[in-house]
Amino acid sequence: MKPIGKLLNVALSLIGVTVVWWLVATSGLISQELFPTPHAVFIAALELYEDGILFSDLAVSLGRAAVGFLIGASLGILVGLLTARTRLFAYALGPFLNLLRPIPAIALVPVAIVWFGIGEGSKYFVIAYTVFLAVWLNTHHGTAHVALTYIRAARSLGARRTREFFEVIIPAAAPHIVVGLRLGAALAFLSLVAAELSGASAGIGFRLQDARDYVRTDRMFVGLIELGILGALLDQFFVVVGNKLVHWEQM
Amino acid sequence: MTDPSRIAEPSRGPGRVEMEGLTITFKLPGGETLDAVKDVDLALEPGSFTALIGPSGCGKSTILNAIAGFVEISGGTIRIDRETVTGINPEVGVVFQQYALFPWFTAIGNVEFALKRLRLPKAERRDRAIEALREVGLEDRARTFPGQLSGGMKQRVALARTFASEPKVLLMDEPFGALDAQTRVSMQELLLRVWDMHRATVLFVTHDVDEALLLSDWAHVMSAGPGRIVESIDVDTPRPRKVDEVTEDFLDNRNRIMRLLRPDETGGGAEA
Numbered sequence: 001m002k003p004i005g006k007l008l009n010v011a012l013s014l015i016g017v018t019v020v021w022w023l024v025a026t027s028g029l030i031s032q033e034l035f036p037t038p039h040a041v042f043i044a045a046l047e048l049y050e051d052g053i054l055f056s057d058l059a060v061s062l063g064r065a066a067v068g069f070l071i072g073a074s075l076g077i078l079v080g081l082l083t084a085r086t087r088l089f090a091y092a093l094g095p096f097l098n099l100l101r102p103i104p105a106i107a108l109v110p111v112a113i114v115w116f117g118i119g120e121g122s123k124y125f126v127i128a129y130t131v132f133l134a135v136w137l138n139t140h141h142g143t144a145h146v147a148l149t150y151i152r153a154a155r156s157l158g159a160r161r162t163r164e165f166f167e168v169i170i171p172a173a174a175p176h177i178v179v180g181l182r183l184g185a186a187l188a189f190l191s192l193v194a195a196e197l198s199g200a201s202a203g204i205g206f207r208l209q210d211a212r213d214y215v216r217t218d219r220m221f222v223g224l225i226e227l228g229i230l231g232a233l234l235d236q237f238f239v240v241v242g243n244k245l246v247h248w249e250q251m
Numbered sequence: 252m253t254d255p256s257r258i259a260e261p262s263r264g265p266g267r268v269e270m271e272g273l274t275i276t277f278k279l280p281g282g283e284t285l286d287a288v289k290d291v292d293l294a295l296e297p298g299s300f301t302a303l304i305g306p307s308g309c310g311k312s313t314i315l316n317a318i319a320g321f322v323e324i325s326g327g328t329i330r331i332d333r334e335t336v337t338g339i340n341p342e343v344g345v346v347f348q349q350y351a352l353f354p355w356f357t358a359i360g361n362v363e364f365a366l367k368r369l370r371l372p373k374a375e376r377r378d379r380a381i382e383a384l385r386e387v388g389l390e391d392r393a394r395t396f397p398g399q400l401s402g403g404m405k406q407r408v409a410l411a412r413t414f415a416s417e418p419k420v421l422l423m424d425e426p427f428g429a430l431d432a433q434t435r436v437s438m439q440e441l442l443l444r445v446w447d448m449h450r451a452t453v454l455f456v457t458h459d460v461d462e463a464l465l466l467s468d469w470a471h472v473m474s475a476g477p478g479r480i481v482e483s484i485d486v487d488t489p490r491p492r493k494v495d496e497v498t499e500d501f502l503d504n505r506n507r508i509m510r511l512l513r514p515d516e517t518g519g520g521a522e523a
Contacts, residue, residue: 152321153351157416158341158368167364171355248354248398 036218041225044218053207058226061192061203064120068127069188073181076132080139080177085169097136105130105191109198118199123192130191131184138183142176143169175249182238189231265332266419266452268295268318272327275313275478286477287313290327293471293480295420298450302463302470306512310478311456315422318454319345331420341368344418344451348425350405352397358384358408359393365416383415384408386445403434410442414449421451425458436494439465443492460508464501465492472511482511 112122196205211219320339362380387407
C-alpha cells in the first residue's frame with residue numbers, strides 16, 4: 001500500500017470505530033458513567049489539557065519509559081553479545097536469564113518498591129528489567145545464529161576476531177537486535193503502567209488509577225487512548241529507523 | 252600424478268595443493284558414521300585449473316571445504332606448498348554458490364573487506380578495490396549494495412573480492428549453479444579471463460560436465476558411497492577456449508564422463 005493509502009486506511013478505520021463507539025455509548029444499553037461517549041472523552045482530554053496535566057503526565061511517563069528503555073536496551077545488547085559469543089557468559093548467565101523470562105514485570109513492582117522506594121528508581125528498574133529481557137533474548141539469538149557462510153567468508157578473506165566481530169557478526173545480528181528494541185519499546189509501555197499504578201504521583205498510569213478513585217471513566221479513556229497513540233507512534237518510529245539502519249533487511 | 256606439461260602456462264609459482272589418503276568421516280545423528288570422502292589422492296599443480304565433478308553427495312564439496320579449512324579431516328593429509336592445512340587460511344580464497352557477499356557493505360565495501368588484511372594506505376586500498384571491480388566490469392556499481400544487484404552481478408563482485416586479495420589457491424563451490432544458462436556462460440568466460448590475469452591454482456566443483464570441460468585442465472570424476480575419484484581426465488583443449496567451440500575431443504570426454512556419472516554403470520553408485 002502507498003503511504004497515502006495507508007493513512008487513509010488508518011483514518012477510515014478509526015472513524016468507523018468511533019462511530020460504533022458513539023452508537024453503543026448513546027444507545028442507553030450501558031450507563032454513560034461506565035462507558036462515556038467519544039464527546040465526553042474529548043471534553044475530559046480538553047479539561048486535562050487546560051489544567052496542564054495532560055502534557056505533564058505525558059512528559060513524566062515518556063521520561064520514565066525513555067530512561068528505563070535506555071538502561072535495559074544497552075544492557076540487553078551488551079549481555080546478548082556476550083552470552084552469544086563467549087562460552088563463559090553463555091554457561092554462567094544463560095540458564096539464569098531463561099529462568100527470569102517467565103517472571104512478569106508486574107510481579108517485580110513490590111520488590112522494586114522495597115528496594116528503590118516509591119521514587120523514580122523503582123519505575124526505572126521495572127521498565128529496564130522488561131526491556132532488558134526482550135532485547136537480550138533477540139540479540140542473543142541473532143548473534144548466536146549468524147550464517148556460517150558469513151563467518152567462513154570473513155575468515156578466509158583474512159579477517160581476525162575483532163574485525164569479524166564488528167564488521168560481520170554485529171551487522172549480521174543487527175536485524176534481530178532492532179526487532180528486540182522494537183519489542184522492548186512496546187514492553188516498556190506495558191511495564192511503565194504497571195509501575196505507575198502504585199506509588200506514583202504523576203504519569204499516565206497514575207492518572208488512570210486516580211480516575212478510578214473518582215469513577216471518571218472519561219479520564220480513564222483519555223489515558224488509554226494516549227497509551228495507544230504513543231505506542232503506535234513509537235512502533236512506527238522503530239520501523240522507520242530500523243529500516244534505515246538495517247536497510248538490507250526490510251521489516 | 253598431474254603432468255606439468257599440460258598446464259596452459261607452466262608456472263613454478265606457489266599454490267601447489269597435495270592431498271594424500273584424504274578421508275573425511277561424518278558422525279550421523281544415530282551414532283553411525285559416513286565416509287563422505289575416502290582415501291583420495293589428488294595433486295593440483297600451481298596455476299592449474301582443476302574441476303571436480305560428480306553427483307550430489309559424492310563428497311566433492313567436502314573436499315573443497317577441507318582444503319579451505321572449514322571441516323576437519325579424519326585421515327590423510329592436505330598440504331599447500333608443503334604446509335599442512337590446519338584451519339582457515341587467507342592464502343586460500345573461496346567463492347561460494349550463494350555468493351556470501353556481506354549485504355551491509357556496498358560492492359566496493361565487500362572488496363575492501365578482503366583488502367584490509369594487506370594493511371594498505373586507505374587511498375591505495377580504494378584504488379585496488381576499484382581496479383578489481385573494473386576487472387569484472389562493475390566499476391560503475393561500486394556504491395551499490397548487493398541487494399540491488401542481479402545474481403550474476405553478485406557473483407562478479409564475489410569474484411572481484413576473492414581475486415583482489417591475491418590468493419594462491421582459489422576454491423569455487425558450484426559458483427554458477429544458481430544462475431540462468433545465459434548468465435552462466437558469460438560468467439564462465441569472465442572467470443577464464445580474470446583467472447588468466449591472476450593465475451591462482453583453481454579447484455572448481457560442479458555437476459555440469461560441459462562447464463568442467465570448458466574451464467579445466469583436469470577434470471576428476473567422483474562417485475558417492477564412499478566419495479572417491481573414479482576417473483581423471485586430462486582436458487587438453489588449447490587455450491584460450493571459447494564457449495561455443497565444440498571439438499571432437501570435447502565430445503569424447505563428455506561421453507566418457509556421462510557414462511561414468513550414470514550410477515548403475517559405474518557399479519560404485521549403485522550401493523548408495
